[in-house]
Amino acid sequence: MIKQILGRLPKKQSKSADTREALSTSHSASSRGSEVAGHKPGSVKDASVLGHSSTSNSGFSLGNKFSLVDDAKVNEGFEMLPSFREVPSSERQNLFIRKLKMCCTVFDFTDPTKNTKEKDLKRQTLLELVDYVTSANGKFTETVMQEVIRMVSANLFRSPIAQPRENKVSHAYDLEEDEPLMDPAWPHLQIVYEFFLRFVASTETDTKLAKRHIDHPFLLKLLDLFDSEDPREREYLKTILHRIYGKFMVHRPFIRKSINNIFFHFVFETEKFNGVAELLEVLGSIINGFALPLKEEHKLFLVRVLIPLHRPKCLSMYHQQLSYCITQFVEKDSKLADTVIRGLLKCWPITNSSKEVMFLSELEEVLEATQLPEFQRCMVSLFQRVAYCLSSPHFQVAERALYLWNNDHIENLIRQNRKVILPIILPALERNSHDHWNQIVQNLTRNVRKIFADADPELLQECLHKFQENESKENEVKLKHEAIWRRLEEVANKAAGAKVPLPRQKVAAQTSSL
Secondary structure (H helix, E strand, C coil): CHHHHHHHCCCCCCHHHHHHHHHHHHHHHHHHHHHHHCCCCCCCCCHHHHHHHHHHCCCCCHHHHHHHCCCCEEECCEECCCCHHHCCHHHHHHHHHHHHHHCCCCCCCCCCCCCHHHHHHHHHHHHHHHHHHHCCCCCCCHHHHHHHHHHHHHHHCCCCCCCCCCCHHHHCCCCCCCCCCCCCCHHHHHHHHHHHHHHHHCCCCCHHHHCCCCCHHHHHHHHHHHHCCCHHHHHHHHHHHHHHHHHCHHHHHHHHHHHHHHHHHHHHHHCCCCCHHHHHHHHHHHHHCCCCCCCHHHHHHHHHHHHHHHCCCCHHHCHHHHHHHHHHHHHHCHHHHHHHHHHHHHCCCCCCHHHHHHHHHHHHHHHHCCCHHHHHHHHHHHHHHHHHHHCCCCHHHHHHHHHHHHCHHHHHHHHHCHHHHHHHHHHHHHHHHHHCCCHHHHHHHHHHHHHHHHHCHHHHHHHHHHHHHHHHHHHHHHHHHHHHHHHHHHHHHHHHHHCCCCCHHHHHHHHHHC
């Protein structure tokens, strides 16, 4: 009787069969996730790599497909879940939450042989989550958002994989020479970043609910991640921060203030932060959207944050983005040109020729957006510095300064104010045309001199005459100084020959008569 009852019960499917079926569906979801990741959402540059790395970096392929057969339950609390296609629509949200909780488990990637099956399983699950968020049809609930932020925080807000370099100023750490440190956990981190990016950009994410979980502490931790040495991670962070800034208007003042604090710490304390270029790139688009007239807060940001960023030694790592931000301010409000130029002159490098070339390039961009009234306010101090650059023995500095005359707008400004500018720079032009060691600099100097000769030959002759007079006076003073030193040497030699100390009154009388 008992045998007949047991015979009527449905037979339980074998464990290996369950595993093969789940593995097959999981692998198909992984393929779908790879296709989804291959699509570029917004302006993500690294998203196209996601589909490729899902097959090349994960170590999971058809060849080792059956290696998970005996590990359907890989460890306690970490088991293979069904794919979204295998459950009804009403259960998919619960399954989504279960997969999010499962992906909160973080593995050690420093040892590639450790937990390989679990890592593959988690990676497949992450790809399924990306696919689910991309194709979501209903609004995400607050519970879902809470689990999303919990999973993202568990994976991204991690301890650094290497100790940060200290004493950056004294050791002059050069990011161009040192190889960037690539995070070994990137095969998982990339998918987490892609998932979070698509979650933020999704139309199904309610801003009013999400702002409770994407709060100030979360944003501060996200900004701290910009110090990552992995450029791939900083690229994702840049895009995510830009999306958060655009979607969560309530957080905009806090984000700007937090970025300011990072820059203050970088400029005045450590001179060490890897993500300055990426943060400036985000700020460039933010500045581009500023409404006119500019608020006083934004002008203070220009003076107190952007201009001091020219001081650190590693300026070359972010100068392009910084120059763009500065130029955006001048293009929006031309009255700021005088402030910007005077700020550049205060930060002007004295002994670093490569930085001088960068400053001259930025100066040209600023002058191109400068109008005549602002140019006249700062032209004297500006061209005193330009004259110093023209006289530089470093040919690249002198050459870059002479290239300013190739810009039509700048040349027009100089022509209109040639009576003030030419007397300042003519001595440097004359010395360059005769004495500079570089032939290209000599030729460019003669071209600039010809521009002034064609524009106002009388002024050029007048300035040349004054220059020659000053040169003769300087030669006379030089000869007098040499004569004084010769007499002092004779007096000293006589005193030494006589071996008698010369009375102080007599020395004073002889030197005064000279």
